[in-house]
Amino acid sequence: xxxxxxxxxxxGRLRHFLSIEGFRREQLEQILDAAESFAMxxxxxxxxxxxxxxxxxxxxxxxxSTRTRTTFELAAKLLSADVINFNVNVSATAKGETLLDTxxxxxAMHSDMFVVRHQASGAAHFIARHAAPGVSVIxxxxxxxxxxxxxxxxxxxxxxxxxxxxxxxxAIVGDIQHSRVARSQIMALNTLGVSEVRVIAPRTLLPAxxxxxxxxxxxxxxxxxxxxxxxxxxxxxxxxxxxxxxxSEHEYFQLYGLTQARLKKAxxxxxxxxxxxxxRGVEIASEVADGPQSVILQQVSYGIAVRMAVMSMxxxxxxxxxxx
Amino acid sequence: MNRIHIQGxxxxxPANGVDARQDLWLEDGKVxxxxxQPQGFKPDQVIDARGKIxxxxxxxxxxxxxxxxxxxxxxxxxEGRAAARGGIxxxxxxxxxxxxIDTPAVWELIRRRAKACxxxxxxxxxxxxxxxxxxxxxxxxxxxxxxxxxxxxTRRRMANTLVTRHALEYASTFDLPVILCSEDPHLKANGCxxxxxxxxxxxxxxxxxxxxxxxxxxxxxxxxxxxCLSHFHTLSTGRAIEMIRQARQDGAQLxxxxxxxxxxxxxxxxxxxxAACHVDPPLRTQGDRDRLRQAVRDGDIQVICSDHQPxxxxxxxxxxxxxxxxxxGLETLLPLSLKLVxxxxxxxxxxxxALTSGPARVLDLPxxxxxxxxxxxxxxxxxxxxxxxxxxxxxxxxxxxxxAGWEFRGRVTHTLFEGRLTWSNDS
Numbered sequence: 001x002x003x004x005x006x007x008x009x010x011x012g013r014l015r016h017f018l019s020i021e022g023f024r025r026e027q028l029e030q031i032l033d034a035a036e037s038f039a040m041x042x043x044x045x046x047x048x049x050x051x052x053x054x055x056x057x058x059x060x061x062x063x064x065s066t067r068t069r070t071t072f073e074l075a076a077k078l079l080s081a082d083v084i085n086f087n088v089n090v091s092a093t094a095k096g097e098t099l100l101d102t103x104x105x106x107x108a109m110h111s112d113m114f115v116v117r118h119q120a121s122g123a124a125h126f127i128a129r130h131a132a133p134g135v136s137v138i139x140x141x142x143x144x145x146x147x148x149x150x151x152x153x154x155x156x157x158x159x160x161x162x163x164x165x166x167x168x169x170x171a172i173v174g175d176i177q178h179s180r181v182a183r184s185q186i187m188a189l190n191t192l193g194v195s196e197v198r199v200i201a202p203r204t205l206l207p208a209x210x211x212x213x214x215x216x217x218x219x220x221x222x223x224x225x226x227x228x229x230x231x232x233x234x235x236x237x238x239x240x241x242x243x244x245x246x247x248s249e250h251e252y253f254q255l256y257g258l259t260q261a262r263l264k265k266a267x268x269x270x271x272x273x274x275x276x277x278x279x280r281g282v283e284i285a286s287e288v289a290d291g292p293q294s295v296i297l298q299q300v301s302y303g304i305a306v307r308m309a310v311m312s313m314x315x316x317x318x319x320x321x322x323x324x
Numbered sequence: 325m326n327r328i329h330i331q332g333x334x335x336x337x338p339a340n341g342v343d344a345r346q347d348l349w350l351e352d353g354k355v356x357x358x359x360x361q362p363q364g365f366k367p368d369q370v371i372d373a374r375g376k377i378x379x380x381x382x383x384x385x386x387x388x389x390x391x392x393x394x395x396x397x398x399x400x401x402x403e404g405r406a407a408a409r410g411g412i413x414x415x416x417x418x419x420x421x422x423x424x425i426d427t428p429a430v431w432e433l434i435r436r437r438a439k440a441c442x443x444x445x446x447x448x449x450x451x452x453x454x455x456x457x458x459x460x461x462x463x464x465x466x467x468x469x470x471x472x473x474x475x476x477x478t479r480r481r482m483a484n485t486l487v488t489r490h491a492l493e494y495a496s497t498f499d500l501p502v503i504l505c506s507e508d509p510h511l512k513a514n515g516c517x518x519x520x521x522x523x524x525x526x527x528x529x530x531x532x533x534x535x536x537x538x539x540x541x542x543x544x545x546x547x548x549x550x551x552c553l554s555h556f557h558t559l560s561t562g563r564a565i566e567m568i569r570q571a572r573q574d575g576a577q578l579x580x581x582x583x584x585x586x587x588x589x590x591x592x593x594x595x596x597x598x599a600a601c602h603v604d605p606p607l608r609t610q611g612d613r614d615r616l617r618q619a620v621r622d623g624d625i626q627v628i629c630s631d632h633q634p635x636x637x638x639x640x641x642x643x644x645x646x647x648x649x650x651x652x653g654l655e656t657l658l659p660l661s662l663k664l665v666x667x668x669x670x671x672x673x674x675x676x677x678a679l680t681s682g683p684a685r686v687l688d689l690p691x692x693x694x695x696x697x698x699x700x701x702x703x704x705x706x707x708x709x710x711x712x713x714x715x716x717x718x719x720x721x722x723x724x725x726x727x728a729g730w731e732f733r734g735r736v737t738h739t740l741f742e743g744r745l746t747w748s749n750d751s
Contacts, residue, residue, distance in 0.1 A: 004596045021525075100641055120643035121527045122597035130641075143645065144527030183527055207524035208532070 005128045014313040018124045018139045019146040020187035028155065028191055034309035035156050038078075039302060051312050052081035058111040059085045060102075060127075061140070062118040067276065068140055068150075071300070072115045075307035081315075084109065099123065100130055107132055112315055114138070121145035121180075136314040138307075144180050150275055151184035153306040155192060157299050158230055161271050165192040171224050171266075172197070172215075173256060174234030174283055175205040181275045182234060183213070190214045200224035201256065204245040221256050225265040233258055233274045236283050249282050259285045263293065271295045326368060326743055327351050333373025333704060337380060338677035339684070339693035348378065350700040353743035357696055369745075371738055373704050379676045380692045381413025381701030381741065382658060383683040385581060386449070386476075386503060386557055387632040388650070389415065390721075392433060393422020398634035398652075398721040400434065404443035406654040406720035408746035410630075411703030411736040414691055415444050416683070418503075419451040420478045426451035426462040428470035435471070443746045445701070447687070449503055452477040452491045459483040461494055468498045473687045476503035476557070479604060489546055496552035501687055503557045506539035506564075507605065516645045518591040518606040526597065528645060531606050533561045540564045544571050547578055555686050556580040558631050560605035562615030569624045579686045581627035582616050584660045585651055587669075589613075589726060597644040600726035603631075604649035617669050626682040628675075630657040634722020652722030656713065658705065660727070662734035700743035709735040 007016045007023065020028070038049075057076040059069055069085065076083045088102055099118070106114075113136040116124050121143030128137040141147040155165075162168055170189055176182045176199050189197045199210060200218040210217050218224030225231065240246050258272065272284075272294045280286045289296060328350040335346040335358070342358075349357040349365050356362055384407065390398035407415055417434065419425035425434070431448045438446035450467035452475045454460040459482075464475050475495050482488045495502050512535045517523045519530025540556065544567060547554040556568060559582055568580050585603060590610050593601045601607055619625040633650025640647050661675045670678075684692030691701060712731050715723040739747040 098638060098642060099646075100638075118643065120645045121529075122645070123643035125597050126643045142527075142643070144529075146527070180527055183525070208519040208530055209521045209524045212521040212524055 005125055013316070014310070016128045016137045017148050017310050017314060018128055018137060020148050020151055020184050020191060023191060025191055025193060028152070028188060031152055031306070031309050031313065032156055032159055034313060035152070035302070035306040038308045039305035048078050048080065050080045052076070052079040052315055055081040055112045055315055056110060057081045057083050057113045057115065057311065058106060058109070059083065059115045060088065060106065060117075061086065062088045062123070063141070065117055065141070067300075068117065071303045072140060072307055075304050075311060078304065079308055079312055081311070084111070099126065103127060103130060107135070111135060113311065115140050117141045119143055138310060138314065141180055144178055144183070146184045147180040148184050149303070149307050149310055150181050151188040152310070153299060153303040154185055154232065154273060154275070155188050156302045156306050157273060157295055158271070160302070161295060162229060165189070165194050168194045168230060169196045169228040170194055170198065170230040170232065171200055171228045172232045172234065173200045173221065173224070173258065175236055175240065176201050176210065176234070177205050177207050178237065179234050185232060186213050186215055198224050198228065202246070205240070221262055222265050225262060228266045229270055231258065231263070231266055231270055231272050233272065233284050235275065235277065236279055253282055257281070257283055257285060258288050260287050260291065263288055273299060276300065326353070327365065328369045328371060328700075328740070328743065329365070329367035330371045330373050330378060330702070330704070333376045333378040335378045335694070336673055336676050337694045338673045339380070339681035340695050343673055348694065348702070350740070350743045353700055355694050355696050355698045355700050358694060371704065375708070376704050376706050376737060377672070378702060378704050380680040380694050381703050381739065382411050382679045383414040383416065383689070383692050384412050384632065384654065384657060385416045385627055385629045385683040385686065387415050387417050387630065387654070388420060388634075389417040389434070389446070390634060391421065391437065392430070396636050397639070400437045400446060401441040401443070402719065402721040403632070403634065403654065404438065404441045404446070406718065407444040408739045408741065409719050409736060410655045411658045411705060411739050412654055413444055413701035413703070413739065413741045414447060414689075416447045416449060416473065416687065418478055419449050419476060420456060420480070424451045424456045425449070425467070425472070426454055426456070428466050431467065431470050431472060444741055447689075448472045449474045449476045451475065452495065452502065453482070453487070456480045459487055461491055464495055464500060465498055468500050472500070473689065474501040474503050474555070476505065479505045479507055481509040485542060485546070489550060492546055492550040492552040492554075496550055499553065501553040501555055503555050504543050505557050506536060506543045508535045508538045511535035511538060516602060516606070516649070517594050518608045520591055520609060522591045522594055526595070528594075533563060533608065533612075536561045536605060537563045537567065540567050544576070548576060554578045555627070558583045558586070558605060558629070559616070559625070560586055560608050560612065562612045565615050565619045565624060569619070572624065579627065580619070580625045581629055582620065582625050583631035584628050584653065584657055585631070585726070587613065587617050587620070587628070587664060588660060593726065598726065599640045599642070599644050599647040600651070600724060602644060602647050602649045603651060617664070620664075620678060621670055621674065626678060627686060628657070628661055628678040629683070630654050634720050635724045637723065640724050650724065651726065652718065652720045652724045654720055655718050656725065656727050658703070658736060659732035659734055662707065663732065666733060700740055702738070702740040703736060704738040705734055705736045707734045709733070711735050
């Protein structure tokens with residue numbers, strides 16, 4: 001009844017991509033290598049390939065999202081798959097249709113893959129458990145749990161700039177507690193063997209047992225940034241103030257906002273990342289976001305290549321074939 | 325004219341300090357004699373209990389019966405059958421039916437249904453506040469007169485500490501025990517699992533241990549202040565046990581209970597988003613579980629209950645945070661308790677006391693013991709029968725159990741309620 005979902009098949013090939021948890025280092029590197037084959041030179045359009053011709057990919061989004069859905073859609077189209085978009089109104093499901101009902105309805109349209117975003121942690125696992133055999137599920141964000149393709153595009157960005165993961169010190173700054181991105185990044189970084197993962201945040205924005213995730217915890221931004229190679233800033237949601245987790249945006253920026261002066265604590269060649277969308281003057285100063293160390297816009301473009309890699313691997317097309 | 329002779333078994337009757345090979349003779353629904361055959365007794369039926377254990381029928385304090393209002397989850401009849409299979413003869417039901425048990429009329433309806441079904445005694449815990457809404461007192465005086473054995477606001481929130489104070493004072497006017505489910509609703513917020521390593525990793529909203537301890541501290545203070553008869557129901561944290569223990573050592577007259585699943589499962593069992601382990605209060609750490617076990621052994625906890633909450637399949641077929649909490653527990657209450665004995669945590673009389681005389685004492689019931697004149701509510705089990713739990717074979721309408729596939733040693737062979745056989749499975 002509750003056997004764990006296997007994300008790979010007996011031959012080790014990708015079936016689902018629900019969480020970074022459970023993957024080995026070589027498997028994550030394989031995804032990065034595949035993404036590399038799709039990623040063209042910066043600024044050039046990724047070439048359309050016929051790898052998934054005849055496949056149907058359904059974007060099943062229970063939470064508003066424009067950019068993530070768009071990059072998944074673009075990635076699918078560049079692989080020549082047909083794409084169906086379902087933006088499921090949350091209030092419609094509140095009227096009595098369960099997630100399983102919704103899934104059964106959409107399944108009748110014979111998708112090969114579901115790309116799922118849902119506000120409940122575990123929703124992607126749930127769909128993978130109940131989807132018809134042979135249907136792949138890609139998690140595009142479930143509650144606070146995981147957002148593995150975002151984490152992989154971040155890893156891709158880091159590898160492009162830094163090459164080897166092993167000597168790196170990486171700092172993740174901001175709202176770790178409510179962030180599925182941070183959880184997936186931490187697991188990916190540790191799996192890929194970085195030297196140290198730090199999280200920097202006030203205690204109200206940290207999980208109860210943050211250290212159990214395999215990170216060093218800092219409350220002071222300047223200390224935490226000391227000698228790091230990579231800085232990942234997280235978006236601060238406005239509702240954190242309403243729930244008494246923070247006093248104000250102003251104080252947050254004073255203490256945890258990334259400014260040019262603070263950036264100097266990190267290594268001179270440190271890169272600055274952000275999963276977007278950014279709040280200028282809340283978690284990051286414009287001078288840093290637009291500065292020479294920022295790789296924020298590259299992250300967005302790499303997102304397409306990484307999602308192409310994951311989709312093509314899960315649906316059995318190998319990335320290598322495309323480039324010959 | 326229903327005379328039964330139960331022959332050759334080992335009788336364990338903790339309230340009477342009995343653990344010996346003794347026969348029982350029953351007549352007209354009552355225990356006629358124990359140990360010595362009454363003159364001229366001619367049984368209509370002889371139950372061969374050789375190799376088996378005879379104990380008082382179990383009393384399950386705090387089951388969620390679902391009728392009226394949620395019959396798709398369970399009915400008084402279906403759950404009564406499940407109780408009989410589990411050796412339970414008294415179900416003490418929580419007031420959170422639909423409508424809630426806040427008037428004698430609702431209780432009267434349940435009482436009649438239970439009488440018509442006839443497979444277990446159903447007693448009621450009345451609502452502490454009107455509609456369980458937490459702000460106006462329910463007519464607890466009338467509920468007491470109608471036969472409610474205790475009052476509770478279940479896990480629903482009270483408006484504020486002043487209302488709680490008055491509710492406890494008012495209940496104590498009638499010497500009604502109060503079943504407290506101590507939990508701070510603000511600290512609980514939208515949490516669905518223990519706030520710890522598993523919640524941190526899976527990104528599930530957590531319920532901190534402090535949600536329980538803050539409320540236990542408040543309720544201990546109010547118990548002392550009001551002098552009410554408090555029973556701390558289904559505790560989950562080791563820290564709360566320490567507080568209860570200290571209060572008892574300081575002379576407080578209060579009792580405590582635990583749900584049987586809390587003595588086996590831990591927060592790590594939720595891993596993989598296992599909704600069968602979604603319970604309220606949440607499964608906590610191994611340290612908490614071990615402390616709870618020790619508390620039963622030490623007598624700081626006097627009651628083990630099933631916290632029975634049957635659900636339809638759909639209620640558990642959602643992403644984890646959206647599933648309904650609870651376990652259908654009647655049929656695993658005794659088997660799991662016996663597992664505690666097999667694991668050397670408890671001796672058999674202590675385990676049985678927590679299922680019989682313990683809850684009877686909390687509610688001041690003349691049940692849970694088998695001396696002459698008592699109601700012939702009896703559970704007979706084969707302590708060596710080995711079996712595996714298949715939820716599909718459960719009598720409860722709710723098949724929601726995390727114990728599917730578990731192997732148990734010890735199985736109920738006969739249940740008698742008021743001297744009538746309500747279950748027999750003697751192979």
